[in-house]
Amino acid sequence: MATPNRTVFSSFPKIGIRPAIDGRYGGVRESLEDQTMDMARAAASLISGSLRYPDGTPVECVIADTCIGGLPEASACAEKFARENVGVSLTVTPCWCYGSETMDMNPLIPKAVWGFNGTERPGAVYLAAVLAGHTQKGLPAFGIYGRDVQPAGDPNIPSDVREKLLTFARCGLAVALMRGKAYLSMGGTSMGIAGSMVDYAFWEKYLGMRVEDIDMTEFVGRMNKGQFDQDEYETALAWVKANCPEGKDYNGESGTRGRAQLDAEWETNVKMALIARDLMVGNPKLAEMGLKEQARGRNAIASGFQGQRQWTDHYPNGDFLEAILCSSFDWNGKRAPYIVATENDALNGAGMLFGWLLTNTAQIFADLRTYWSPDAIKSAAGMALDHPLAADGILHLINSGPAALDGTGECLDADGNPVMKPHWEITDEEISKCLNATTWHPSITEYFPGGGMSTRYRTRGGMKATMIRLNLVDGLGPALQIAEGHTIELPETIHAALDDRTNPTWPTTWFAPVLTGEGPFRSTYDVMNNWGANHCVMTCGHVGHLYLTLASMLRIPVYMHNVAEQRIFRPSAWNAFGTANLEAADFRACATYGPLYGRK
Numbered sequence: 001m002a003t004p005n006r007t008v009f010s011s012f013p014k015i016g017i018r019p020a021i022d023g024r025y026g027g028v029r030e031s032l033e034d035q036t037m038d039m040a041r042a043a044a045s046l047i048s049g050s051l052r053y054p055d056g057t058p059v060e061c062v063i064a065d066t067c068i069g070g071l072p073e074a075s076a077c078a079e080k081f082a083r084e085n086v087g088v089s090l091t092v093t094p095c096w097c098y099g100s101e102t103m104d105m106n107p108l109i110p111k112a113v114w115g116f117n118g119t120e121r122p123g124a125v126y127l128a129a130v131l132a133g134h135t136q137k138g139l140p141a142f143g144i145y146g147r148d149v150q151p152a153g154d155p156n157i158p159s160d161v162r163e164k165l166l167t168f169a170r171c172g173l174a175v176a177l178m179r180g181k182a183y184l185s186m187g188g189t190s191m192g193i194a195g196s197m198v199d200y201a202f203w204e205k206y207l208g209m210r211v212e213d214i215d216m217t218e219f220v221g222r223m224n225k226g227q228f229d230q231d232e233y234e235t236a237l238a239w240v241k242a243n244c245p246e247g248k249d250y251n252g253e254s255g256t257r258g259r260a261q262l263d264a265e266w267e268t269n270v271k272m273a274l275i276a277r278d279l280m281v282g283n284p285k286l287a288e289m290g291l292k293e294q295a296r297g298r299n300a301i302a303s304g305f306q307g308q309r310q311w312t313d314h315y316p317n318g319d320f321l322e323a324i325l326c327s328s329f330d331w332n333g334k335r336a337p338y339i340v341a342t343e344n345d346a347l348n349g350a351g352m353l354f355g356w357l358l359t360n361t362a363q364i365f366a367d368l369r370t371y372w373s374p375d376a377i378k379s380a381a382g383m384a385l386d387h388p389l390a391a392d393g394i395l396h397l398i399n400s401g402p403a404a405l406d407g408t409g410e411c412l413d414a415d416g417n418p419v420m421k422p423h424w425e426i427t428d429e430e431i432s433k434c435l436n437a438t439t440w441h442p443s444i445t446e447y448f449p450g451g452g453m454s455t456r457y458r459t460r461g462g463m464k465a466t467m468i469r470l471n472l473v474d475g476l477g478p479a480l481q482i483a484e485g486h487t488i489e490l491p492e493t494i495h496a497a498l499d500d501r502t503n504p505t506w507p508t509t510w511f512a513p514v515l516t517g518e519g520p521f522r523s524t525y526d527v528m529n530n531w532g533a534n535h536c537v538m539t540c541g542h543v544g545h546l547y548l549t550l551a552s553m554l555r556i557p558v559y560m561h562n563v564a565e566q567r568i569f570r571p572s573a574w575n576a577f578g579t580a581n582l583e584a585a586d587f588r589a590c591a592t593y594g595p596l597y598g599r600k
Contacts, residue, residue, distance in 0.1 A: 007055070008299050009055070012054075014088075016061070017063045020068045020102045021036045039093070048060065056424035062081065064080065071101045078104070087172070096121065097130070099130040102130070108596065111141045112172075114161065141571055167569050178208060180209070182209055183210070187310070202350075202478055205597050206555070229283060240331070241266075246453075250503075261451065269319075276325060281338075304340065304342070305322060305342065308343060317451070319342075320440070320453050323455045325340045327406055328421075329431050337406075337423070361420040363539055364397065366509060371528035385494055393512075394524065395527070396511075397509040397511050398506050408459060440454070441454050442454075456504070465542075466538070467483045484544045486512055544562070544567075552570040
């Protein structure tokens with residue numbers, strides 16, 4: 001019997017909906033009760049019908065018991081929201097209301113106000129008044145206001161309002177889902193990489209999370225003492241032998257390892273994957289073995305594995321544990337991905353966490369390895385690359401670590417385009433295709449003296465994708481970079497000529513950013529040249545606008561993106577920091593408000 005898939009979630013945060021109303025009885029309030037509550041129900045129906053939690057269940061909404069016409073009802077609503085585990089607040093109204101008496105004052109919960117655009121009652125006036133109150137009190141809120149005037153009784157939610165409601169709800173849930181969880185640092189700093197120097201203050205003050213640390217000797221101890229589910233280990237090892245085909249050994253004669261050694265490395269890799277997962281989320285089987293403390297895990301919604309070099313000089317590398325845990329399936333079937341950053345790059349781990357929570361899909365962790373110009377491609381391959389999306393060259397995304405197997409692009413959308421899907425949408429046939437598109441190669445011994453297996457696949461072209469990187473800047477704090485683009489399919493001759501120039505045992509994604517002709521998006525070279533670190537995260541879809549909204553909720557400025565201005569959705573208070581240069585205004589707003597969970 002398959003082991004039940006485990007997560008850190010015992011329950012999920014809900015979205016609270018606050019129907020605000022004109023508090024004047026004697027005809028005004030009475031005439032608006034039904035319309036106001038209907039707005040709340042419509043918003044709840046839209047959100048629950050459109051968004052899903054990480055396990056695939058519909059997002060739950062909680063509506064205040066009564067319309068909110070003043071402070072007593074606002075307080076009663078706040079008490080209900082606290083009981084119901086509400087993590088996101090949405091106020092809706094078709095009319096004028098008493099601004100400071102009806103507004104949500106919780107400073108830690110993302111909040112928005114939807115003011116109905118109708119002329120019968122001044123919903124827009126309340127929206128402007130209460131947003132001014134939020135701005136004046138230092139409680140940023142998102143303003144949602146339809147472009148077109150609607151009749152008072154119109155039950156439909158216009159498309160522009162729908163988009164903003166769902167963007168806000170999706171990003172607000174990501175904030176709420178992170179709060180109170182942990183990042184598990186498995187090991188320490190890898191090869192001097194700054195991103196793996198885990199910054200406690202960032203996780204605590206910006207994300208509301210803890211950092212948990214373990215030494216990698218915990219893996220040695222658990223392996224030596226058999227502190228993992230033995231039955232699941234046998235199941236997993238059999239599944240790996242049946243579904244993870246070995247590819248070519250690219251080691252030279254001096255680095256080739258024998259069959260018995262490779263078999264032992266496979267066994268160790270499977271044990272490492274089980275142990276890493278158990279460290280993150282726990283395992284009741286360990287309690288049955290008398291390991292009650294270990295059975296609880298570390299409440300980790302994300303983690304990182306140091307690996308190089310103190311581990312990989314002596315033991316098999318972490319490529320298998322990272323790749324399989326980050327995927328949407330394993331020997332137990334389909335499941336939500338576990339976020340594991342290679343080389344314990346916690347900043348890239350945070351980016352992977354953002355991407356998963358925003359889209360419910362697995363993420364690709366990669367080096368932003370190389371910019372290939374058209375001339376360099378022609379010189380290396382002996383032929384030109386003729387591709388309409390890559391006329392200015394391509395970026396090579398490649399790394400030995402957790403590029404989820406979903407990243408093969410073998411899952412397809414309704415139009416036959418390659419995508420990465422939430423795990424509950426993936427078919428068994430698509431899982432087989434992802435596995436068949438992946439080969440596992442003996443790692444290059446000069447890089448990994450302790451051995452291990454490395455993943456190899458090539459992401460299919462034609463996938464809309466978004467590349468991001470979170471960086472820490474001394475004196476500034478965290479800052480985010482975003483580049484929307486497309487995966488590119490190269491002719492086999494060109495792919496081989498370029499890919500073989502680096503390590504051919506690692507997964508490759510060819511990426512072409514969307515160029516705007518301005519700033520760092522003047523050219524593909526400029527994107528590479530302005531990138532802030534050696535690593536990046538790639539998320540399926542053009543979802544840069546979601547990253548922008550999430551970053552504003554967390555007070556993380558974005559200093560490089562190619563998202564069209566009309567798609568950007570930030571709190572209304574950001575307008576007060578400047579409208580001519582939105583990037584500069586974002587920096588000023590984030591600096592003024594400081595991290596969501598406390599000043600630096």
